[in-house]
Amino acid sequence: AQSVTQPDIHITVSEGASLELRCNYSYGATPYLFWYVQSPGQGLQLLLKYFSGDTLVQGIKGFEAEFKRSQSSFNLRKPSVHWSDAAEYFCAVGAFRAASKLTFGTGTRLQVTL
Amino acid sequence: DAMVIQNPRYQVTQFGKPVTLSCSQTLNHNVMYWYQQKSSQAPKLLFHYYDKDFNNEADTPDNFQSRRPNTSFCFLDIRSPGLGDAAMYLCATSRRGQGDNQPQHFGDGTRLSIL
Secondary structure (H helix, E strand, C coil), rough: CCEEEEECCCCEECCCCCEEEECCCCCCCCCEEEEECCCCCEEEEEEEEEECCCCCCCCCCHHHEEHHHHEEEEEECCCCCCCHHCCEEEEECCCCCHCCCCCEECCEEEEEEE | CCCEECCEEEECCCCCCCEEEEEECCCCCCCCEEEECEEEEEEEHEEECCCEEEEECCCCCEEEECCCCCEEEEEECCCCCCCCEEEEEEEECCEEEEECCCCEECCEEEEEEEE
């Protein structure tokens, strides 16, 4: 069975500081990995995805993530956080063929202090 | 812009009174999903349609039903809502095809409250 672990429930960073959100997955085959962001009262917006190829993927809003197969990790990073980045971040793993069954982590809530 | 639209954004219903949530999409995706998300939790997949084929998750209560009359629309019916069904309901779509690994696109959700 596939699973995703986001070990940090809540993270607080200062505006302008760097950010890394951790994600570890368990999946029996080649995983398809995603990061989504959810602002309060909103749906989920795709930040980036990894299917294959270059293990460092670039996403929207200045985010990037690195796939490390040996560590079963797909951590999300941003070099300089903006106050508008405060939100809930979900890592998800899916199967082949359009990731028809996504398994989400429990999310990391990011708070940004000015 | 192509998008996933959920109506209404907020829905209040009475305990035991049937309620229907609506989702429409202009992406022409062949897969539509319904998720339930309770406060501070991850979204939980209830079921999905691949074209007209309905795929129910094993642990989805019978109280939850869905209809997809055409490619663009999908409905979530809750036959007898209980207090535990208060949640955000998210609709998502994706395209499934041979070698076509597209991510899911989400609507903004409907927040359901039960009185």
